[in-house]
Amino acid sequence: MGKNAPVTENSADQRATGELPPFAELVLDVVDRIPAGRVMTYGDVAEYLEQGGPRQVGRVLALYGSAVAWWRVIRADGALLPGHEQRALAAYRAEGTPLRSTAGRGPVRGSQAAEDLPRVDLRRARWDGR
DNA sequence: GCCTTGACGCGGA
């Protein structure tokens, strides 16, 4: 003040969020409004916010994702989160999220097994924010 | 104030 008079927002929103970064709150807000049975990619969330990038969204969820439906945010590949595949898969089935089985496609494949979990069908589950 | 790390995305081989 005085010298610079920066365009800082009102300190009102400072306590509104609590204490997490502004960008993090935006990401969590978007994730929290994703309807059940739908999913968004990290890149879509970033694009929806018109700022940051897919990596930034991922980091926010990694740190504060425990407070939101993190399972509704996946990679553009449709692959589930490593280490939380079972947790996410259970949520998808409970919400009716369109999944695509990796099995039943080929004659024999029982190899990778553990990593042969189904992936989210982005083609149907992708939510554009409407 | 610089450097490193990331729940990523995409194109090419």
Place this chain on the structure above:
DNA sequence: CTCCGCGCCAAGG
């Protein structure tokens, strides 16, 4: 289908 490398932006040490 899988594997490799580069790019991007933000937060923490």
